[in-house]
Amino acid sequence: MSTPSTPAAPEKLSRRKQFAQTYRMAHKTDRALPWWILGTFVVGAAVGFTILWLLPGSGALSLVLSIVSALLLGLLGALIVFGRRAQRAAYSQMEGQPGAAAAALQMLRRGWKVDPVVGFTKQQDVVHRVVGPPGIILVGEGNSPSRLKNLMLTERRKHERVVADAPIHEVVCGNGEGQVPLTKLVRHVTKLGKGVKPAEMTDILNRLKALDANRSNIPLPKGPMPTSMKGMRGNMRGR
Structure with missing residues (x-):
């Protein structure tokens, strides 16, 4: 009979898997999380594109710089919002639990x-x-x-x-x-x-x-706590 698998330690996960684990944990509490992330990315990208596009210059180079700026600013904004809402969701899940x-x-x-x-x-x-x-x-x-x-x-x-x-x-x-x-x-x-x-x-x-x-040996009190807190710590360094 197979034994149930246990989640991998956050330190052993790749950054991509840490993000995925943190997202799943946060989405259980914050159902609007994907819409906040998407909305922030769109707004940030629009602002970034507009700023670069209005600067002096024209041609293909200006368009490329505007697109790159839009993607970077949109991604940065989405990561900041994701980190803050994921942290809020984690605290909500931990509140009142031992440990x-x-x-x-x-x-x-x-x-x-x-x-x-x-x-x-x-x-x-x-x-x-x-x-x-x-x-x-x-x-x-x-x-x-x-x-x-x-x-x-x-x-x-x-x-x-x-x-x-x-x-x-x-x-x-x-x-x-x-x-x-x-x-x-x-x-x-x-x-x-x-x-x-x-x-x-x-x-x-x-x-x-x-x-x-x-x-x-003192065991940590048992209780449902998010398992991705250490991974989230790394994910949110852009806050």
Whole structure:
């Protein structure tokens, strides 16, 4: 009896397949997506063609440049709209699911290290860790603010024992008071400032290896999450 196939990891997919996977995921939620893409391409192409065509010059060269400009501007506009609507669709699908913050944090670009679920409770309250220019960011998500607060305090103390000289930030992902909504999580994290230099970040990561070596294997909480978030991160760099 054959076993069901599993989706390939985003890193192993070609850019074309990443786009296709992201499109299928986004189209499940955003049924108007193809019309937005097509409309943006047509408008962008029309603007690009008009601008080049009105510039001084005539003949075949001017026509060729106008057509090339139309295609490039239309394609750029379509990619930007696709990226933004795909991101919105992904957040919509992840909202309220266990581990949603970890999936959203995969949108961070190079220079950031994301470790999902460095701490958890049996009730699926979890703490994720991000190491980047601001230092160490502990990102919590869960159903009980008091339980999550205790969990984050425990994780903060563990990290302070290993990297006492590194800035440690705490962020709670959610829609409650003092929490950061899922759609704004990545932007919030990137705006925490620059507390460490690249060389210091390398030292922090090396120290954290000792802390992580003493942890048991922690599975990511189960729940339906988009599998193409890392691929989407690359697709949307034109935003």
